[in-house]
Ligand code: SF4
């Protein structure tokens with residue numbers, strides 16, 4: 001432990017003595033980031049083009065389980081801890097994260113949608129977040145009311161309220177299915193994580 | 203006498219088809235980046251802000267590091283400090299050993315490359331599995347990365363297919379599984395099929411591993427968060443299945459707060475790969491339930507760079523790769539022609555900062571076209587830095603051979619028609635350079651005479667138009 005302290009102190013003192021002139025933090029107020037006449041429409045377009053996700057519009061009160069069946073009719077094992085979702089696996093109660101690898105479809109709740117790039121903020125609200133990644137396919141629920149223009153607005157929300165970093169110490173923006181272009185630049189969906197994503201807009 | 207880079211580049215240039223493909227692949231990424239830039243009216247303002255935030259953070263780094271450590275510790279994270287590669291490697295090993303870990307899954311990190319972590323762990327009997335598809339391909343083929351973001355784009359599908367068939371034990375079983383979900387006949391080297399093979403192979407690794415390692419694209423001082431961006435989701439698979447998460451973070455990756463994070467998140471993928479965003483932008487604030495999270499803050503020369511008045515701005519770099527994609531020399535000589543493990547404009551400079559005697563060959567790999575400066579999201583003064591290194595070659599005892607090489611540059615151009623055509627196409631850009639740069643005694647093309655003005659259209663271009 002003592003040695004760790006000395007490394008830390010040595011690094012910090014080198015940094016202090018090697019700092020010559022200093023620069024002020026710029027004000028971000030002057031940065032006028034892009035906004036859209038209709039952020040929901042922009043989000044819908046971007047989710048399908050940029051994200052490569054499917055998009056489904058639902059009405060409040062629609063039967064969620066019927067919707068999931070309709071989206072992925074061949075789904076075997078569904079994993080979710082959302083109230084009202086009929087699931088065979090619950091990420092709150094599985095013995096270990098590995099168990100979620102068998103999930104065909106994970107159903108999770110998005111809290112913010114970003115119009116400029118189709119990112120959806122998913123705070124960890126389940127014990128094992130592997131449901132967001134290891135499931136073969138994902139259904140992300142999102143309310144239209146929670147769509148913002150750009151990442152500045154999204155991070156401002158996350159910064160200002162605890163509700164966007166809820167129960168666990170993790171959150172992620174997901175914009176669509178896992179993808180790669182590592183083999184000769186050819187775009188392929190379904191790299192390591194979910195190979196398909198459907199966003200259900202309420 | 204020529205430099206290592208020029209010799210390697212000349213050898214590379216012999217296969218025109220390979221060169222052209224490499225060039226076009228990366229130029230296409232550069233063009234995608236341009237479309238991203240044009241789509242945002244605030245683009246230049248965003249770059250300027252990013253530059254200013256990085257300047258500010260780099261010159262207040264000690265205070266931000268202390269703040270970061272305090273917040274991360276409060277969040278339940280174990281924070282370690284490593285002065286150099288050896289200390290870093292031994293911290294990682296100690297953590298893994300204390301958890302009796304035999305296999306580690308790892309997402310891409312240039313820092314671990316810089317510190318030679320994999321070989322250090324493997325020597326001690328710990329299996330390291332790269333999980334980024336490109337990195338995994340290279341690891342199985344025992345090749346080094348040729349680019350920092352798209353590390354295996356130079357490898358051809360046939361070779362990847364051969365490698366998978368010979369090295370992945372359950373290849374046949376996986377291929378059968380693919381036939382069940384995709385019954386149409388397919389080429390055995392089809393990228394979709396090969397990606398599926400890798401997916402199934404890697405999924406097994408995630409299940410078996412005792413720890414997940416990631417780099418950090420950003421560390422947020424105000425919250426203690428670490429942010430990791432990937433398209434494949436491999437960093438998330440690596441950290442949501444094994445319970446132990448080790449983050450390796452260069453101390454320059456720090457940014458002040460979440461408002462700053464928005465600026466950098468918006469720039470990173472747009473600049474690096476020409477995408478609006480990476481698929482995953484994951485924010486780690488602490489360990490998983492029942493898990494453990496460690497962050498190792500690595501110096502390894504960075505605190506010294508801060509004191510270098512001519513090169514401290516390399517600390518602003520966020521490793522997006524844009525400068526490589528645009529660099530005409532990189533595109534036409536490829537990663538392995540450079541002697542430092544990071545190639546291209548930023549690699550020339552980082553190599554010189556690592557060890558100027560060892561890596562000075564790379565400073566010749568630049569036509570001073572300034573394109574890198576114009577695409578860098580944090581406005582690192584890349585080409586001016588390369589120029590300054592050339593000025594300093596005298597004191598390294600490398601100037602004479604380098605000057606001879608650079609004078610020999612013209613014969614290199616005339617002997618290699620591809621280089622020649624490229625240089626001609628770029629020559630109008632030279633008009634933009636300040637004359638102090640052009641007429642220096644270290645520009646052998648300028649020695650003894652003023653630099654000529656290049657016409658806006660080169661003769662070749664005009665001739666083709668007729
Ligand atoms: S200035 Fe040099 S390093 Fe930068 S893009 Fe041009 S040739 Fe490459």
Ligand code: SF4
Pocket residue numbers: 518519520521522523524525526548577578579580581582584
């Ligand atoms: S120097 Fe700039 S362009 Fe090059 S990798 Fe770093 S941030 Fe990207």
